[in-house]
């Protein structure tokens with residue numbers, strides 16, 4: 469963390485109410501091959517809870533994972549103060565947006581196409597979410613990954629499907645959500661005067677896009693971003709949380 473970022477965070481932290489929102493994978497948890505094996509760095513949970521226990525400071529995990537998956541890997545305690553947002557904002561606190569018939573049909577069709585692409589292709593797998601479906605190619609040979617990604621984008625090119633291409637994933641949602649929409653909703657609910665958002669992937673750019681002058685966007689890792697600040701990896705995110713939680 470640069471001295472400049474440290475100073476900005478310290479100044480920002482004097483206001484109330486504040487929202488600190490973070491993506492999970494690649495931000496709190498190093499990216500691993502098996503998504504279900506992802507865990508936040510040791511000590512991260514305590515820092516998050518400590519930060520959330522500060523009066524007027526709210527902490528949210530905003531993930532593309534389905535809420536059940538996020539809850540499992542983040543291992544938050546039942547009495548946790550953390551707000552969990554899953555499926556890029558389609559799931560908040562256990563409530564899932566209801567699908568209409570068209571959305572249900574679109575989801576079934578893309579789901580079937582993705583399953584066909586994953587069949588007999590080791591390393592390609594399909595994840596089902598309440599309002600979406602995801603094709604994962606991280607564990608596939610590179611030529612296979614490129615081929616099925618193209619086919620998946622083709623299958624998802626239909627009305628009512630919102631496609632996001634992330635790192636080794638093609639994600640299709642049949643409702644219009646995104647981390648930006650989710651973040652704006654949280655900001656309004658909490659009346660936050662400032663938002664800090666930390667993310668590493670393409671889908672996090674939607675969140676960075678809704679940040680204003682009194683907000684702070686921090687991109688983790690390399691790659692183009694709208695975020696004004698950058699740190700290298702989850703270890704550095706932990707440094708940042710330590711500063712926020714302990715002042």
Ligand SMILES: [Mg+2]
Nearest residue numbers: 491493494669
């Ligand atoms: Mg991520």
